[in-house]
Amino acid sequence: MANSVNRATKGRLRSSYISSIISISLVLFTLGLLGILVISAQKLSAYVKENIGFDIYLNEGVSDADALYLKKQLDASSYIKSTQYFTQQDAAKIMANELGEDFIAYLGYNPLNAYIEARLKADYANNDSIARIESWLKRFPQVKEVDYQRSLINLVNDNVSRISLVILIFAGLMLFISLVLINNTIRLSVYSKRFIINTMKLVGASWGFIRRPFLLKSILHALYASFIAIALLIGLLYAINKEVTDLLAILDPPSIILVFATITVTGIVINFLATLMAVNKFLRLSADDLYY
Numbered sequence: 001m002a003n004s005v006n007r008a009t010k011g012r013l014r015s016s017y018i019s020s021i022i023s024i025s026l027v028l029f030t031l032g033l034l035g036i037l038v039i040s041a042q043k044l045s046a047y048v049k050e051n052i053g054f055d056i057y058l059n060e061g062v063s064d065a066d067a068l069y070l071k072k073q074l075d076a077s078s079y080i081k082s083t084q085y086f087t088q089q090d091a092a093k094i095m096a097n098e099l100g101e102d103f104i105a106y107l108g109y110n111p112l113n114a115y116i117e118a119r120l121k122a123d124y125a126n127n128d129s130i131a132r133i134e135s136w137l138k139r140f141p142q143v144k145e146v147d148y149q150r151s152l153i154n155l156v157n158d159n160v161s162r163i164s165l166v167i168l169i170f171a172g173l174m175l176f177i178s179l180v181l182i183n184n185t186i187r188l189s190v191y192s193k194r195f196i197i198n199t200m201k202l203v204g205a206s207w208g209f210i211r212r213p214f215l216l217k218s219i220l221h222a223l224y225a226s227f228i229a230i231a232l233l234i235g236l237l238y239a240i241n242k243e244v245t246d247l248l249a250i251l252d253p254p255s256i257i258l259v260f261a262t263i264t265v266t267g268i269v270i271n272f273l274a275t276l277m278a279v280n281k282f283l284r285l286s287a288d289d290l291y292y
Contacts, residue, residue, distance in 0.1 A: 021221050023185045024271065025228035027178045028263045032233045034174050035259040040251060041167050045160045049125035050081050052156060054134075054148035056116040062142045070142050071116055079124040079133065084117045091115060113144060127153050179270060186274035190214065194282045201283065211279050218275035222267040229267075230260050 056074075058067055067085055074080045086094070091112040096102050120130070127150050134146040190197075193214075200210045237256070 017189075017217075017221065020185055020189045021224045021228070024182055024221065024225035024267060025232070027181050027185075028225055028229035028267045029232045030174065031178050031266060032229055032259050032263040033236070034171055035262060036233070036237075036251065036256070038167060038171055039255045039259065041163065043251070043255075045164065046122040048156060048160065049122040050119055052125040052153055053117060053119040054130060054146055056118060056137060056143055057113045057145040057147065058115060058142050059144045060113065062114065066142050067114060067116065070140055073140075074116065074118055079121055079129065081119045081121045083119070085114070086117065087114050088112055125153065126157055182267075182270050183274045183277075186218065186271060187278045190275065190278035190282065194285075197279065197282045198285075207280075207283050210283065211276065214275050214279050215272060218271040219268055222271035223264070225271075226264040226267045229263055233260070 056070070058070075064087065071083050071085050074083045088110050091114065092110050095112060124130075124133075130148055130153070134148075137143050137146055197210055237251070
């Protein structure tokens, strides 16, 4: 009879542990997914901004050597990501491809200027920075005109700011919900063992001695939950990458490893603190209060 009762008790405890681990792993999976979303949004924002650029049209008669000197000055600056030099002939070929006909044969001469196409680093992809760069470039005698789309740059920056704010609010909300869910899961798990805690108090065990196995188990459960969450995230990323082949170009391995490490540490810290607070609560209760 006693053996069957012990088996039933162990079965209930095992079921409680498993349900707790699964609940925490799902919460950590959600947090990891959110972390990947935030990193992807940041990298995508930087990618979009770094494709914003401007064209520097050169004066007639500027030699290739002078044009390449200006290109090197741009490449050496802190705000330029990349540059590309196009001669008059290159510009004519591009225009002919866009028009679908050889306009030089019709006009009899090449009216286009050589130019340098510059792409900015994400931090400088705004109209104020480009205006300062334009003023600096106009000091060079090779430069005829700096051309960029002011309205497009404003539109991109405004949309990026709005999207970033929405993601930040959503991330904060999800983090709060995750903390509440993990805390409630741990509290329920400890609540089911409140009589064991009280019994240990009655036989003279110290609070530190009573807390130790709960805290160690909370760390172990957090590790199990983290492994499950990471496995789910890897499976999801693999499935998405089969459909979106450029996903791993946005999410580089260090970023993914950072997300995995973050959810592991987060799971351990939250589990530990929630368990500590729950156990302390029941340690402070009297035997009569345990029934309420």
